[in-house]
Amino acid sequence: MPSPGNPEVTAVDDLARRRGDLFDAQCPTRELLDRIGSKWVAMIITVLARTESPELRFAELERAMPGISHRMLSQELKRLAADGLVQRRVEDSVPPKVFYRLTPLGMSLHGPISVLREWAEAHIGAIDARRRGV
Template structure:
């Protein structure tokens, strides 16, 4: 057994289960939500740099406005997206991927490719 293997925390240890201590856990908590990956993909493939909330709402079929707002808030707090509000009546809200969000999109492309190869139904 290598020195590195001996120093890894055991499954169930707080360094693995506590999202405040484990960055991988924090990422998986975000990706484990139903909508994060979809929002990242939609923003990444939108032809313009920013996407208005109304356009994002139309593109995310099946999500309630409340859940979309919650997902966007969490993604903004995690640093995956930026939010810009135009001071108009009503306000126009725009979203875009941050560099961190763009790098996440590249990871999701890899995950999708793996899933297409390995998760085919029997």
């Protein structure tokens, strides 16, 4: 049996204690929603999942996402790459060509995002009506 001082055991116990408590700032679900809950992340995941090519260049992603700034796309892609959801590949050329693709972990996020999008599309009319007081 692992000792209580083992950092791996402590981290697992800590995670189990925090699981499911959305009111705890360190809740894993809350932390993840903070990281992937933006409209831009949902769009990036969707665009990369739907593409027929194995990867897209930065400019292709930017064109596919009207309204996103160059800076915001760059920041979100860096965060997604750091989290292991997106893989970045740089081709040595002048100027350098940068390509992005979903990792298997990132692809596994596409399904839940699609379900949320379908729910939003099915219910936005009712929500808008309530906001208008109809």
